[in-house]
Amino acid sequence: MIVPFDIIILIFLVITALISLRVRDLLGATMILGVYSFLICLLWAEMGAVDVAFTEAAVGAGVSTVFMIATIYHTRRHSSD
Amino acid sequence: MEFLNASVIPYFNYWIYVVLMMIGLHAMITKNNLIKKLIGMSIFQTAIILFYVSIGVKTGSTIPILEHHHDEGHAETAHAVAESGDHHAEETDHEKSDHGNNEHAIEADHGIDPDHFANPLPHVLMLTAIVVGVSTLGVALAISQSIYKDFGSLEENEILAKIKQGGPGVDV
Structure with a gap:
């Protein structure tokens, strides 16, 4: 565990979480959620949980982003809040 | 400053875990759009996984591979x-x-000194939690699509208004 690296990633994690909930465009919010997932994947590799890191990269960032994009294309892209 | 060095920096993962969890909970409760609620749920789940993985970390340890x-x-x-x-x-x-x-x-x-390796037990448990989280998200998104088909909207207030006036898709 590398402490300065850890702190930087955690701060960016909170920033991306807040931005993805703030953005009105749902496709943009999904993309920023993908950034969040890759950041947390980086955090887990740094904390020594490599198996969790690559599962998160494949399943959390990859598959759930695809699911969300599919749903947004079948419904509406704009959100009221 | 003393508080920062004694309580914040060594336990920074746990502080951020609480912050992320509350961000997710707040989004789930207050957001009007169903997709935004699901983004909040996703953040909530990763916050819990962050807590469990942080338990297994030891200072000066490496990845648990021999x-x-x-x-x-x-x-x-x-x-x-x-x-x-x-x-x-x-x-x-x-x-x-x-x-x-x-x-x-x-x-x-x-x-083989266990202090040199991160504890792999929480990692294995959280591997399952990630997969469960994604399947939960998949089911929730499928239900959202079905709601959109019936009500023509993903906004909570519009859906509730349509239910109140007995709109399409309401059997009751």
Whole structure:
């Protein structure tokens, strides 16, 4: 565990979480959620949980982003809040 | 400053875990759009996983994978262990006590210190949690699509208004 690296990633994690909930465009919010997932994947590799890191990269960032994009294309892209 | 050094920096993962969890909970409760609620749920789940993985971290530890390096001392001890194993096979009378001692000797000889590795148990548990989280998200998104088909909207207030006036898709 590398402490300065850890702190930087955690701060960016909170920033991306807040931005993805703030953005009105749902496709943009999904993309920023993908950034969040890759950041947390980086955090887990740094904390020594490599198996969790690559599962998160494949399943959390990859598959759930695809699911969300599919749903947004079948419904509406704009959100009221 | 003392508080920062004593309580914030060493436990920074836990502080951020609480912050992320509350961000997710707040989004799930207050957001009007169903997709935004699901983004909040996703953040909530990763916050819990962050907590569990942080439990397994030790300072100065590495990833929980054992290297096979055969230097002189280790080769010798491995040989000795094999010999004592043979000896052990010949002598079946004192099996119980011998076995216990032997196991202890192997542990000491190989020099595997658990403090050098991160605890892999929370990692394995959280591997399952990630997969469960994604399947939950998939089901929730499928239900959202079905709601959109029935009500023509993903906004919570519009859906509730349509339910109140007995709009399409309402059986009650």
